[in-house]
Amino acid sequence: MEYKKILKRKKLKITPKRIAIINYFLKKDKYATPFDVWIYLKKNFKKIGLPTIYRNLEEFEKIGILTKIKGEENRFYYGICKMLNKKHHHHIICTSCHKISDFELCNFEQIKGEIEEMTNFEIKEHQFFLKGICKDCKEGGVNEKI
């Protein structure tokens, strides 16, 4: 899979646990806490520590495989990033089932200049943070859990 190449390129070793973490997110397609990931991986690995999860999620975020999200409560979530090679994109999450998707469309550049003038800031970075309801949830579909 493509994610392995990224690990390689970033000089991170391919270990079974790392693969399992990525697969967890790919299969689940939703955002999750380190704890969630841990509970799941424990099914397949008799020995696995929570710190391992934390360390890897952090690294994966650094290399762009995962995105870190601030949850409602004081907790952080991670979601997988499917647009690996694409440069610029944003994420949208479903407030009902926690599904996460990404998209490229972005018209921020159009107003960037004006905002810079108004605020006297030089804008370096922008992120759209979208919340909504995904199609499955809208149709009252059952949210199967992984």
Place this chain on the structure above:
Amino acid sequence: MEYKKILKRKKLKITPKRIAIINYFLKKDKYATPFDVWIYLKKNFKKIGLPTIYRNLEEFEKIGILTKIKGEENRFYYGICKMLNKKHHHHIICTSCHKISDFELCNFEQIKGEIEEMTNFEIKEHQFFLKGICKDCKEGGVNEKI
């Protein structure tokens, strides 16, 4: 000040510490952690507990006086919201001095429909999260601390 009215309207009592917290943010104009606020208020109140800060910052966020920001590290910051009556606005923060400003300009509605089609989400909420360098920092100004 206008903030008092808001407290009143929201049935929150006007206490010296609450006023001091708001003034801290108004004067400082930058985002800060609960701990930062605490350290500062301790100068003026011999007796003040960190939990008081936490409780009030949380309430202030609920009623729209403050905004909660996810920092780089696993920590939350608060910044004051100057656009009290205005409906829709976003924030920009300076990565150098932590200044926070708000502005109203927003062209998201233009692409909202298209994103909804592409992602199959019904968008309920959007937030721009902007980072940049403010004028003072760009000009190499000293960042006076409060």
Place this chain on the structure above:
DNA sequence: CTGCGTGCAAAGTATTTGCAAACCG
């Protein structure tokens, strides 16, 4: 006075660290 606000002490929870052993390339 009446209930919200606060200090204090203590608990709770998320996250990080250090180090030896295991493992990838």
Place this chain on the structure above:
DNA sequence: CGGTTTGCAAATACTTTGCACGCAG
């Protein structure tokens, strides 16, 4: 083999809670 990765145990840091007293309205 040699440097990463991991498990384990423990530490750290941030945040929340419970309760009695105090103060705003």
